[in-house]
Amino acid sequence: xxxxxxxxxxxxxxxxxENDAIDRLIQHAPRRSGRIIxxxxxxxxxxxxxxxxxxxxxxxxxxxxxxxxSPEFWALLxxxxxxxxxxxxxxxxxxxxxxxxxxxxxxxxATGDAGESVNAANPAARITIRCxxxxxxxxxxxxxxRWDDDAQDWALGAMFDAAFCEACEKDATLSQxxxxxxxxxxx
Numbered sequence: 657x658x659x660x661x662x663x664x665x666x667x668x669x670x671x672x673x674e675n676d677a678i679d680r681l682i683q684h685a686p687r688r689s690g691r692i693i694x695x696x697x698x699x700x701x702x703x704x705x706x707x708x709x710x711x712x713x714x715x716x717x718x719x720x721x722x723x724x725x726s727p728e729f730w731a732l733l734x735x736x737x738x739x740x741x742x743x744x745x746x747x748x749x750x751x752x753x754x755x756x757x758x759x760x761x762x763x764x765x766a767t768g769d770a771g772e773s774v775n776a777a778n779p780a781a782r783i784t785i786r787c788x789x790x791x792x793x794x795x796x797x798x799x800x801x802r803w804d805d806d807a808q809d810w811a812l813g814a815m816f817d818a819a820f821c822e823a824c825e826k827d828a829t830l831s832q833x834x835x836x837x838x839x840x841x842x843x
Contacts, residue, residue, distance in 0.1 A: 661814070662709075662743045662813065663743075663745070663812075663814060665745065665747070665753070665756075667748045667750075668752045668759060669752060669753070669757065671726050671759050678696065681694050681701070682708060699711070708745075710733060710743065710744045712737045713742065715734065715737045728756070732744065732756060740802070749817075749830075783832045783833060783835055784833050784835045785830050785832060785833075786833055787831075788829040788831045790824050792821055792823035792824070795819060795822070795828060796819065796822070797815050797817075797818065799815040800813045800814055
């Protein structure tokens, strides 16, 4: 058995048209021996219950962004590969990162009027993660990290579906909710 690093990313970081196109490919993909065969012209894609995986090995042979991928999609793939990942999981339940632009449903541009990311320009786009049962913010998820010599810090490798609520003291289902009372300040 071989162990390899993966990264997880919210599907909210993909431009909607690109995300929708991959969803359509998955929806209409043929099955061979029970396996979904996703026919993307550039990427090796494996569907999963909450989104899809993209194999990152092609970046080693294709160091420049292919014309068929947006700069935003390419930045996500490249960042994961630079972190040492072999696969990048795009997961609709993964919380968005503040490191990348967020595309709201039906939105192609990920920047506000001042050129800031949507999360900064639109407080309604910011979220909090809560326990679905009790509403507590005292929640956690299983994950693994690896040491990054360049950053001199632990780099998150992957987050798993398992969640726990400290308030309930048991396994939990998590929900995303709008972050209320957040004020953006211009520096």
